[in-house]
Amino acid sequence: MPFTFIVSKALRFVLTLAFLVFGAIAASPARADAVDDALAGFTTDKYDDTDKAIQGVILSGAAMGGAIFDALGAGRLVFDPQSKTVLYKDASGALKLAKTGEPAPAELAGKPLKTVRLNNRLRRAVEAASGAFELRSPDRAKRIGAAKAIFKTREPTALPSIEAALAAESDPKVKEILTQARAAIVVGKADAPEADRAAAAATVAAVGDADALAALTNLPADSPPAVSAAAAAGVAAIERWQSVANVVQNLVYGLSLGSVLLLAAIGLAITFGVMGVINMAHGEMVMIGAYATFLTQAFIADHVPALNHASLVIAIPVAFLVAGGVGVLIERTVIRFLYGRPLETLLATWGVSLILQQLVRTLFGPSNREVSTPEWLQGSVEILGVSLTWNRIAIILFALAVFAALQLLLRRTSLGLQVRAVTQNRRMAGSMGIRTARVDALTFGLGSGVAGIAGVALSQIDNVSPNLGQSYIIDSFLVVVFGGVGNLYGTLVGAMSIGVANKLLEPWAGAVLGKIVLLVAIILFIQKRPRGLFALKGRAVEA
């Protein structure tokens, strides 16, 4: 099967090239009946027929080939089941006839059109077919994409079209990638001159990523010594670089995990760390924040779709207010009667957490809700071989921003001053005229609101379900206790060190064992230093 697959893939490339070279030179008008025959294959809704249709379109030399494959790959190729007309929607959504590219007649537009279905095999065929077209696309990004795809597949039959494209190319960046793609093919080409292949090996090695490594390690066994030597040197260099990049990557992943922990824990650092309330319902505040995000997004999508891309940003204050409000409510109705009685607080907040979970389950149903990711947070960026997803980068920055804002609030505002005063010495603060009950409620609301903000961020990487909070509550307590109760900087350092340690352990211990090892290490650490990394000093602690 793989052999026949390669053959069919190769054949398809040859066909594409044949069309590109001869079709273009002769500028022969596409044989109309051949195009019709080929297009008919798209209308039977069978994978094998679609496959034949793809090859048919290439063979027939239809002028619309590029547009057809473009639309097919993007799921925009449609047909009318009755008249068997094949149409495509262009990028702007306008309906056009596949055969000619003319706008579709009005009577077709209103009909229930069916999309041509693809499976993975066909998707690869479309990619291969459109690759050759795209090497000559006027769109620079498309040319780069096509050249990169060829670098990855190292398809020998693509060599002539690469060389043709190289000769015609003027953009230096595209030229560079085309040269690399050419090198990736040449280095494994048995009939190329030895010097060329050795030089190609060096070019490929300079790319230095995983695809380059694959190109160099999969050379035919009978390659001449000069080529093998150049390849081996390249492999060694790439592997050396990759082992460094691996460590960097794990560190960055660790920071990213740490920032998620920081976000989840920072609200608890206030309710538990500063106020001393063992708040088992903290996770549910995060969950409420995530659901607030879901509702905000749904509302904006329904009423002001123009703001869709900004809905996450708008959800931040909404989540803060909703979760904060619920927090104030819980403090006023439950927790204020239990100050100084940690065991009762623990049980009461545990009960509150179960009530909130079941309430959300009843209101929204037990299944996950979809919070969509705006376009600017999708995808990833590759920096020096370390691939980072945008949403993780955003979460790292967001966590640090929330941390800084909270620090400012506690250090630089009068509310912050009052909070610190009340938590350090309640009676003294009361005697100075601070309304301690109000400060308690606001502090608890602040902690809950920050947890709600964490929910906005977590809705991007985790399930929005009634169970969301449960998976973070233990980690949050761990971070706060490890970092040192009552110290926000301790929470920051604690979260980041747990994150990094977790990610450094994971590659060799596995996710399950890594977590156990880490837990044991933290328990031992707390045995040694019961007050955590940054212990508060002074009389407040003893009180």
Place this chain on the structure above:
Amino acid sequence: MRRFFGGVIAAGALAAAALFGGSPVLAADDTIKVGVLHSLSGTMAISETTLKDAMLMLIDEQNKKGGLLGKKLEPVVVDPASNWPLFAEKAKELIAQDKVVVVFGCWTSVSRKSVLPVFKELNSILFYPVQYEGEESERNVFYTGAAPNQQAIPAVDYLMKEEGVKRWVLAGTDYVYPRTTNKILEAYLKSKGVADEDIMINYTPFGHSDWQTIVSDIKKFGSTGKKTAVVSTINGDANVPFYKELGNQGVKATDIPVIAFSVGEEELAGIDTAPLIGHLAAWNYFMSVDTPENKAFIEKWQAFTKNPKRVTNDPMEAHYIGFNMWVKAVEKAGTTDADKVIDALPGIEQANLTGGVSKMLPNHHITKPVLIGEIKDDGQFDVVSRTDDLVPGDAWSDFLPGSKDLEADWVTLKCGNYNTKTKKCGGQGT
């Protein structure tokens, strides 16, 4: 040890028979009680609540048709709250107090294992609707979900044949179903000549949400030039962050396809599926299957739940088949008495929703078609492959050293683990 246990259970069953044996006939009541044992709160509520609703719909429908044996069916719903020991307690409550004659329930294997002794002791019937790891066949349990040979093995075969996969990542959540399934798959792949270094096995804790390292490992593992695929037995909530990370790190189905055994329409409802197009799932039912039976079922379901967007899934179909088989068996036996219904069930046939007729086998598993679907952008699956015939469920895998000699047959052998080598019942191979 096993025999000793068997003795204890037998003694317990005797005692139970002495206690309750006097009144198995509920002639005084004019309803037949049917137990529904699915978690409505806790972590498993996400999956099990749907099944509870499905059961209520099926019972409601049967009542509209005139009930069973001239009586109405009465559902008794309890909530074991995703708490495994509570499953056993609630099962006992259903059978002993509420006097239900059959129970439809459980999702996780651990909850099934927890209720097994109760069903044996009180001699009742459990219909278990979820795909599972096999290696079990009990007299009181009927398995209407897929055994590994009805899901995992055909899925791997499909990838080998259609996609030419040479390198395998077996990724799963760390508990009994993925571990056993991966053990079976590993033995199977090796029997097909896959080398050790071409198999990567990875386990993660329940609810794992940070997939950065694992996805980037999979990318690296798949960049050697050999076609790579991921076989995922990742369970429940962990799937959403896993698929999000796959999408964000740009792992496309055309490069490294992921085939999942626990991801269905219901799970996809929480994700934007655009980056996941082409990733696969193996089930015995998909909502997108175009048959008149399925269309009618979906219409009834959406009308019953009053939600025109509500999706159906594979375990729901398993309950549909199981419930109708039970109804037919009761009609055949003319009674709801557990022993008579258990004897009547093997051989019962019931049309499934994908256009075939499933049959209850002597090993208490059923025949099912195996479908492979690719994820579409609307959260549904496009069926790209289906077996020509229905595949009979095999309780004991042929690819594990301990179980390949075992056979389950409750009709002629009256045994769930008959050893064909030693010709004895109750002999686990190892």
